Amino acid sequence: MATTIGYLGPKGTFSKIAVDSMFNGEIKKGYKTIPACIDAIEKNEVSYAVVPLENTIEGTVNLTLDNIIQTENIKIVSEVIVPIRQHIMVHPSNVAKWKEVTAIYSHPHAIAQCHRFLRNQFSHLEAQSMTSTGAAAEYVSNHPKEISAAIANHLAAKEYGLSIVEKDIHDFENNHTRFIVLHKQETALTSNKLEEKGYKTTITVALPSDRPGALHQVLSAFAWRNLNLSKIESRPMKTGLGNYYFLIDIEQKMDNVLIPNAIAEIESLGCTVNVLGSYPYYLHSGNGVTLAV
Numbered sequence: 167m168a169t170t171i172g173y174l175g176p177k178g179t180f181s182k183i184a185v186d187s188m189f190n191g192e193i194k195k196g197y198k199t200i201p202a203c204i205d206a207i208e209k210n211e212v213s214y215a216v217v218p219l220e221n222t223i224e225g226t227v228n229l230t231l232d233n234i235i236q237t238e239n240i241k242i243v244s245e246v247i248v249p250i251r252q253h254i255m256v257h258p259s260n261v262a263k264w265k266e267v268t269a270i271y272s273h274p275h276a277i278a279q280c281h282r283f284l285r286n287q288f289s290h291l292e293a294q295s296m297t298s299t300g301a302a303a304e305y306v307s308n309h310p311k312e313i314s315a316a317i318a319n320h321l322a323a324k325e326y327g328l329s330i331v332e333k334d335i336h337d338f339e340n341n342h343t344r345f346i347v348l349h350k351q352e353t354a355l356t357s358n359k360l361e362e363k364g365y366k367t368t369i370t371v372a373l374p375s376d377r378p379g380a381l382h383q384v385l386s387a388f389a390w391r392n393l394n395l396s397k398i399e400s401r402p403m404k405t406g407l408g409n410y411y412f413l414i415d416i417e418q419k420m421d422n423v424l425i426p427n428a429i430a431e432i433e434s435l436g437c438t439v440n441v442l443g444s445y446p447y448y449l450h451s452g453n454g455v456t457l458a459v
């Protein structure tokens with residue numbers, strides 16, 4: 167049976183760029199929301215799902231994080247970092263009057279990446295959220311009479327026959343998004359198309375509520391073993407005010423000694439640890455056909 171991969175659709179999203187960079191001939195199925203992509207793995211509709219986890223300008227995609235935390239049997243098996251270039255685009259019949267648009271649509275993360283541009287050029291408008299940048303482009307394409315614009319990538323413009331009226335409207339040049347590949351088995355997924363940049367092990371740690379200095383002790387378990395952490399972030403456990411867990415990226419492959427021993431030490435403090443995955447990460451070059459405008 168052919169492998170099916172779920173991604174945040176429709177066509178023309180950044181998630182589609184990520185999925186195409188990791189997978190070749192497999193069947194790719196777009197889902198309307200991130201939770202729907204993750205549910206699709208749970209229900210065995212797809213073998214893998216590719217979802218955004220973190221952006222350099224906007225930070226963590228909480229919807230992704232909160233949903234993977236709640237699904238115990240889904241693991242992160244790979245990661246691809248994609249350069250993000252946001253463009254504003256309109257229906258070809260509206261190019262001449264694009265500065266008079268009455269609505270601008272995009273994904274909330276894409277809108278947040280272009281705040282300064284929007285404030286300078288369209289301070290009278292409030293950008294409207296859509297489920298993805300691709301969905302915004304599709305909507306604008308289907309409603310030419312509305313005189314609206316979408317913030318999306320060049321593939322979306324091509325896919326939905328829109329005209330880009332201003333390129334690279336994101337506020338900071340260094341704009342990248344980490345996309346993770348999720349799967350039911352723990353087996354890491356390697357790419358034969360992209361250059362491996364390193365390896366990561368991602369864990370969550372829930373601290374005991376009654377132990378002063380617990381976070382300090384958790385960090386010490388990594389520090390004295392010389393384990394490099396590239397991310398630590400707290401998220402509410404949703405069980406009550408003040409209850410948080412920590413998401414920690416260790417810049418190293420799961421081994422037989424250092425990481426298991428650090429985890430055992432952390433658990434002995436009364437913390438609950440969950441390993442979300444140990445996986446290679448790749449950088450999408452951004453050059454060539456896929457990202458050129």
Ligand SMILES: O=C(O)C(=O)C[C@]1(C(=O)O)C=C[C@@H](O)C=C1
Binds near residue numbers: 276299
């Ligand atoms: O809407 C898309 O194109 C997506 O793939 C989602 C998403 C995100 O959730 O951050 C992905 C990359 C960009 O940072 C903007 C939007």
